[in-house]
Amino acid sequence: MAIRENADEVNSHVIPWLREFGAEDDYFLHIQYWDAHGFYTYPEEYMRQFVDQPGQPFPDDDEIQKQRSLSHPRSPDFFHWSLDWPIPDKMPLHLHNRADVEQLVDGYDGGVFYMDRHVGEILNVFRELGIEDEVCFVITAGHGEIVDPMQEILRTGPFRYLGPREWEQRLAEAGWTDAAKRLRERYPEYFRPVRI
Secondary structure, eight states, X not given: OOOOOOHHHHHHHHHHHHHHHTTSSSOOOOXXXXXXXXXXXXXXXXXXXXXXXXXXXXXXXXXXXXXTTOOSXXXXXXXXXXXXXXXXXXXXXXXXXXXXXXXXXXXXXXXXXXXXXXXXXXXXXXXXXXXGGGOOOOOOOOOOSOOOTTSOSSOXXXXXXXXXXXXXXXXXXXTOHHHHHHHHHHOGGGTSOOOO
16 A cells, blocks of 8 residues: 655645745646545544534445445445555444444545645745735545445546436435536536437
């Protein structure tokens, strides 16, 4: 398993570079944070603040048990594909019940919060340098740890596994009719009848 740097370790390299070169013209800087991805190695206190927060109702215990029959990476019984790494307490070993899922969600929320703090440090350096209004700052994100009624407990992005018609149906079933309408408007080419 590759060791990933926490956001504080990334910033310990990026911030000195920015202070030295950040006011120069015409550069591209890509910063990658990993803290919301599995193993959650950030400091414990970032997760603890979410532990007593009410969780989302999905997946319930019946759904978790149903999905235990699946066998793909990140499925409930095949959650970690490398057990030679010590799994931190913030990360469940498997997803067998609601407590495991809540631990996963709390860990993910803690990771997002930790990254957010460190993105803020980068923005503060731009302010200190007086170039905040001259920088095009773009934040992108991946799929996150998806625990969502539209998908299996953990899967990646929506169009990877479900076609747009399936998404429209699942969104409507979940009562997200506005989202279903936006999906149809955004990707009309996927909803046109096809003659074969």
